[in-house]
Amino acid sequence: MRMRCSLCGMTFDDADPLILYRKRRHESWHVPSTTYRRNAIWGSVLWIPLGDNPEK
Numbered sequence: 353m354r355m356r357c358s359l360c361g362m363t364f365d366d367a368d369p370l371i372l373y374r375k376r377r378h379e380s381w382h383v384p385s386t387t388y389r390r391n392a393i394w395g396s397v398l399w400i401p402l403g404d405n406p407e408k
């Protein structure tokens with residue numbers, strides 16, 4: 353199943369064996385204290401389940 357980051361819209365597939373690592377790493381990207389990118393969107397990530405529909 354795929355899921356989308358509520359802040360930036362990036363999608364992830366939880367069939368990925370590294371999904372937990374990728375999500376944690378992605379969440380940290382949205383934390384001001386750990387990011388160095390000026391264009392990062394800061395906030396708490398909500399993972400929006402997209403189901404198995406590839407159209408979403």
Ligand SMILES: [Zn+2]
Pocket residue numbers: 357358359360361362378382397
């Ligand atoms: Zn994001």
